[in-house]
Amino acid sequence: MCDIVLAAASARFCHPEITLGAMPGAGGTQRLARVVGKHVALDLLLTGRALSADEALSAGLVSRVVPDEELEAAAMSVARLVASYSSPVACRIKAAVNAAQVGLDAGLAMERALFHACFSEHDFREGLAAFTEKRKPRFEHR
Known part of the structure; x- marks a missing residue:
């Protein structure tokens, strides 16, 4: 569990x-x-x-x-x-993996919706900026 x-x-x-x-x-x-x-x-x-x-x-x-x-x-x-990464993204990953237990189609639909939600968050923009600037991201968990 x-x-x-x-x-x-x-x-x-x-x-x-x-x-x-x-x-x-x-x-x-x-x-x-x-x-x-x-x-x-x-x-x-x-x-x-x-x-x-x-x-x-x-x-x-x-x-x-x-x-x-x-x-x-x-x-x-x-x-x-795990705690050093974006907590909203970690929660989404867990939700998507847990949804995979109910069937592939439902899990893929849930994963897609949760993935798209990342694009509107500060931590996603910070992660991309850190990647392009070749530095460690500073996640604010939002």
């Missing part, structure tokens, strides 16, 4: 509910299948098997794997980087 997922190299990912005579609740079956696909999801859900961090990366369950001792620093670095 996270936007960007970093995993420590020693992390393990599983849904062990079947070993307890239960099944995942709170959307676990739905979210997992959408992320890793039907076959991997059923393998994990029907066996209770755990994925290593590297397997989770290969399956698309995590964004990247970092050494255990670097996890917090890496997460903070990603957070600072």
Whole structure:
């Protein structure tokens, strides 16, 4: 349910509910299948098997794997980087990617509308100016 997922190299990912005579609740079956696909999801859900961090990366369950001792620093670095960009644009990107989950046509229409909205914002003009002037942009989040 996270936007960007970093995993420590020693992390393990599983849904062990079947070993307890239960099944995942709170959307676990739905979210997992959408992320890793039907076959991997059923393998994990029907066996209770755990994925290593590297397997989770290969399956698309995590964004990247970092050494255990670097996890917090890496997460903070990603957070600072994302926060340094235009927040209205970041929100639009998230909305467009989330819309892609409902179907390609609807997602493309949503993405197009959100993309065109960028052209009227200060941060877009600042980003273009910074690019042409070969400098780092100074986003004002508007």
